[in-house]
Amino acid sequence: MSEGDEDYIYDEVTGDWMPASQLAARIQAETEIVVRDAVGNVLQDGDSVVLVKDLDVKGAGQTLRRGTIIRSIRLTGDAQEIDCKHEAIRGLVLRAEFVRKH
16 A cells, blocks of 8 residues: 555544544554653563662551562553562552662
């Protein structure tokens, strides 16, 4: 398909006609969630993070100390929460504002 053969779709947000691929790319970029750590680094699945603050873990009766390394995080779809694995605590979910990329 050549560039001239592409379908155009009316974008109600901008009020313009635009190529379907361009509109799809813009919609995907708007809905993509970017998770940032305490210093602004972008986090991705599988990253290791370090705690920047002592955290009392509810339900575990334990405190995770500043400097604790959490390996292999998973993003949850929420811009502020990450799912973590820790040897002492199962089902740990941390807020991104309390970690920085390792």
